[in-house]
Each structure stands twice: as structure tokens, then as C-alpha cells.
Amino acid sequence: MAERLIEGNAVIGQSGGPTAVINASLVGVVEGLKVAGAGQAGNPIKRILGMRHAVRGLTEDRLVDLTDKDQDFLDALAATPSAGLGSTRDKPDAAYCERIFHACEKHDIRYFFYIGGNDSSDTCRIVNELADQHGYELRCFHVPKTVDNDLMVNDHTPGFPSAARFVAKAFMADSLDNASIPGVKINVVMGRHAGFLTAASALARTHDGDGPHLIYLPEKAFDTEDFVQQVARIYDRLGRCQIAVSEGVQDKDGVAITTKLFEGETDAHGNVQLSGTGALGDALSTLVKDGLKTASGAAPRVRADTFGYLQRCYPDASPIDQDEARRAGRYAAMIAAGGDMDGSVAILRTGKGYDGDAYKSELDRIDLTEVAAKTRHMDPEFFQGDHDVSQAFIDYCTPLVGELPKFPRL
């Protein structure tokens, strides 16, 4: 079908929050295009370009040529966390998308690959429609990425398994630390709207009494009084309590707890900052200190850690995640080279990974509109009451994160 391809360059961008494997997807796209003959004499796909800091760099003519990078470099880059091309948090409006489209014309770009989350797939969709309206043949492809795991259709999203691996290992070690010097320990985990990453803390449990003892997800209404009571209940029973809290927890009216605890402390744009601050953890700490003091007369040791950006960049990726992220990139290149006009790549699970069924996944092309600007939430069967996750979630998540250490108890 390659004869149907229009002549021009390909461009690849990495958008939104970086992950431990977003470079694997970048390398996958490059590899897939090279397998299809990109850059070789007579091939319709001429050069493989990278956008510096995503669409922002594209509109500022900041492009890097990736066509001739050798395999050793690509292999090393694929194992490097964060976005090697640079990323951006820009959310293009209509005028910005026009500029993106004109930059594509200017640089003779006919193949547009964008690695990112639901906002990025929406940018991809809009640029695609703009090109259509202008009668300019531009083929737009989205490659999934997000530690939040909140893309529709996908069983899971590249970036999530590695972040979940970090969270599980961190909770495992932190629970041992909390058992060693008992007290209340609150750990705040990333995830503005979807609780998957916070839920992954449950994978840390291997022995009776292991934390996390309470798990608070954005999908379940958070009540500060109930929170203190639950902590007191566990603390009275075990003499300690390890808690996983999503940074995005909200009350029954959908108001972020961070907003409620810091009324009037939003930034200049009116946005509540969730990551890159310890404020939520510290406020919950104070609630527990005050609450447990009132109940028992003595203040327990209460500490809060906010795991922060290490969750998405710590260099200990899940092997399955590395592999799938790279395959997703290659798959996008393959459907582009195969003549598809646009689309996103979805990861589908074809082997459960438990009950004797080995883990397997396949990739599929889906329409951009199926993922663009939509948010997936935790499946209802993944919850266990209001403060925990179910065995179904543990079965779902365990095969993704790779082997976890096993620690004996004295």
C-alpha cells in the first residue's frame, strides 16, 4: 500500500507529563518508520523529525532530525526516563492549532505522531480536522501515554505500569519503615481524576497487617471527619496506620479537598496546584494529629510524604511497560506506513496474567475521537468499600508492574 502514501516528512512530539517509558514510544515510532523505509531514496516518508517541547517547538521551528540516529543510541534512549524531546503543558486553542497546521505545511510534514494523554489525542484530532478543512493531506496518529491510566478503550496506558511499580515498591518499603517506628503515615500519590495509581499501593501488601491500611481515591467522596475516624480505628487496632491518598481526592460535591483545606490559596490563574507541593499531605497530617489527640489525649507520631514527580520518572521501569510503550510507537508508525489516515493505538489485554492464564497484550487502531478529551475512571469492580481496592484490581494490576521484591518478617 506504500504507493498510496503522499510524499513528505514525519514529525513526532511528546506531550504532557513525562513518564519512565515515553522515550520508548518515541523510539518505537522512529524504528517503525525506519522499518517502513523512511529516509531511504524513493520512500515517500522523507525525514523523521522530532518536535522540541511538543507543539510549542513545532510552531517555533525547533525540530531535531531523528532519521539517522543509530540503534545503540535508540536503545539507550528507549531506556531513559522523561521526554527526551522535551514536552509542554500548552493546551492549544483554535489559533494555536492553526499555527501548528501552518508549521506542518512549512516543514512539509505529512505524518504527525503525538505521544500523550487525552489532551494530546484531542490536539491530534483538532490538527487533523484543520488539515482536512484546508485540503492538506496530513495523517495524524496518537500514541497513548499517561501515568494516570485514564485513557478510554485501553486496558491500561504506557507509563502507568512503571509508575505503579514505583508506588508499590515505595509503599512496601514505607510500610516496613512505619512498622519499625510506629505511627500514622500518610502518602500522597499522583492522579487528579483517576485513582489507578493510588490504588496500585495495594500491591505492596504481602503479609497480614501490611499497609496501606486505608486507600483514598478521587472516585469516592472524601469526608474529612470520616477520614479521621477511620485512621483512629486502624491506629487503635494496630498501633500504626499507613494511608494512600490520591492528590485528587474530592468531597461529595466534587470539590477538591486541597481547595477546601486551602481556601483562597489557589495560584494566579485560579488553578489549584496538586503536584509539586506537600500541602495536602501536611493538612491531612494536621487533621489526624488534632483528631487523634482529642480522642485519646495523646498525640501519635504523624508524618506525611508526597511522592511527587519521582513517581513518573524514577529509573526502574516495568519491563512490560517498556516493551508495550515501544510496541505502541512502532504500531502507530506501521498503521501510518500501511496507509491509515489517522488513529490512536490502544492496548488490549489478551491474556489475563492470573488464574494460570499468562499475561498477553495486543495493539489495535482506534479512532482519535474514542480517546480524545475523555477520561476513564476506575472500573466499579475495582473498589472494595470506600477505602480500599478489590482483588479484581490487584489481579488487573499485578501482571503489569513486573516482579516485586519479597521481604520476610521477623
Place this chain on the structure above:
Amino acid sequence: MAERLIEGNAVIGQSGGPTAVINASLVGVVEGLKVAGAGQAGNPIKRILGMRHAVRGLTEDRLVDLTDKDQDFLDALAATPSAGLGSTRDKPDAAYCERIFHACEKHDIRYFFYIGGNDSSDTCRIVNELADQHGYELRCFHVPKTVDNDLMVNDHTPGFPSAARFVAKAFMADSLDNASIPGVKINVVMGRHAGFLTAASALARTHDGDGPHLIYLPEKAFDTEDFVQQVARIYDRLGRCQIAVSEGVQDKDGVAITTKLFEGETDAHGNVQLSGTGALGDALSTLVKDGLKTASGAAPRVRADTFGYLQRCYPDASPIDQDEARRAGRYAAMIAAGGDMDGSVAILRTGKGYDGDAYKSELDRIDLTEVAAKTRHMDPEFFQGDHDVSQAFIDYCTPLVGELPKFPRL
């Protein structure tokens, strides 16, 4: 010399903040005592006991018998982070030390091993003196441990290399993250009085422009105005700035910056809490946001992460640290079984680990008074100006942390 040993039990405790390798030292003591014949018929050392939560458990008769643990279990325990026996933050006063001594009498303990930092070695020293005063033969040995690396005589302290490894890897990945979405990033690192762990962030640098761009240590006076100016200078030059700040930074009068920024917000005991809160990072964030806004008119993206307890417990220990921690435990058992009356174990470096000289270390017995209740600070040649560390520090630290990943740049 075994015939000179008095008959009785041995007891081992783990005290203070846990580390990734404090269990390796515990296992080392057990192994060393078993090699010396402990628990075998006719051997003067009868049972090997563990204190639950250090001296607190000892005084409450909470002891666990370690004599018959098999090698597979011991190997697995040695690779487990945190303190398997449990630890305590209790700082025994005279009356408490009396109770410790009486617990030793009660349980026929004649060999007392205490794994911990300078406070723990002081407890060891006091108990030793008490036993002397009572004419009770008790042989007390201290095994070094602290992520702060602040024990005298020692080249470095078990626990530090693994924590330094985590800090170096975290800064490496976080610098890539910061380069990907530029802004100011402040990372707060453990270390109340000594800057070694914060200084280890410098090991993250492998390419020009890599962070950390500024390193703030407790040994150098911290001036908030100068801080903002330095950050502005780097930010203007690079468009980003990654900063390492010790949780223990203090002003020229020795007042902790945390205290100054949160006047009146100390806890019920008047102590300023440093770990387990994001407050210092958030306050420095606000300083930078306000300062850079005033200077340039636009507020840059400023984020702060506080690495927290993961620094001391994340399960990715330095192989050298694992090995030395276990050897230090064995050495303490060996000098006890060899007839020594008391002492601490010190790690001495006998091979530099750079300039073609392979890294090597040896252990030596030193007097308890040489480490008890004393704090080592960064050596003067480890500083480079006021906001960085020298090549001498990098040479010193690099061999300790094990192999670090290498990440290429696009």
C-alpha cells in the same frame, strides 16, 4: 580466647531511623555469633536474642530468639529494608538506662549489640558504664548506622551509600523531568546537621547543564534573599533550575530555616519537625515564585518535592553498602567473641575508588567514646563555594553508591 568469655546470652537492637541495610548489620551480628559457636552446647554465648523496638522492647521483655534462624531466612532478611526487629526514637535518660541494665540482668544478657547512630552509641556507652558500676560483666558493642553519614572516625556509615544512591538516581531522573517541562524545581533532602546526603545529589550530573544547579547544605549559612537571587541567575541563564536543599539548612546564627519560615508552628514539645512534611519545600517555592515574579514580571513554574522517608528505605541498596553493613555486624560479633569488653566498629577506606585505585574498605574496633554523641560534618574540602560540592566530594562519594544508570541526551 573463648575460654575468657563469660556465660550468658547475646542481645541485638536496632535503633533510630531505619535504613535500607540495617537488617544486613543485624544478620551480620547473628552470623558472626554463630560462627563463634553461639547456641552450641558448651559455648559461653547461649542464645542470640533480638530486642523488639530496641531498648524499649528490652525493658518490656519483648525479645525474639534469633539463634535458630536458617541461612535462607537470614539472607532474605539481610536484603530487606527498614529495621526488622523494630526501632525506637526513645532517648534513654539515667532512669531508663537503669531499666535497660536490669533487663540485661533479668535475661542473663552478657553481650549487648546496638546498631544505630551517635545517640545509639551513647546509649551503648552509658549502659556499659552502668554495668561496670554494678560490677555486672556486660560487654557492649555498637554497630554504625545512619543515612546522615555523621559518625566520627568512619570514612562513611552503613545506610548512607544506599540513601545517597537513591538521591543520586532521583536527581538524575528529576533533572530530565525538569528539562522536559522547564521551571524551577526544589528537592528537599534528609540530613538535620550534616549535608552528605544532600551533597550526593551532585552525583546525578553527567552532561553539561544537568542539575542540580544549586546545592544548599546545613554547614553553610542559608540566606533567603541570596537564595532567590541565585535561583533567578540560573533560571535566566538556563530557563530552568533544579535545586537540592537539605532539610536542615540554617541561617548564619544557626537557626533552622524551617523555624524561621514557620515561626510559632513548632509542635507541642517545641520541636521543629523536619521530615515527614513538605512545609520547607513549599515555603521555598513561595519565596522563589514571589521573588522571580517581582524580578521579571512573569511567574515561572515552581515545584517542590520532599523526598521523605523513601530516601532511607527504598529497596535499591548499594551493593557495597549491603556488604559493608553485614561485615560491620560480623566484625562486632567477632571482637565480642574474641574477648573485647566493648567498642564500636568503624569503616576505614583503604582503596580510594578513583584515579586507578580500586575501592576497598577495612573495619576496625574503636572506643565507644570516639563516636558516642558526636556529630561529624562535611569535610572542608568537600565544599565548592557556598552552593555546590567539590570534585573531592564526588570522588569520595561515587565509589560508594554502586553503578548509576547512563542516560543519553537528544
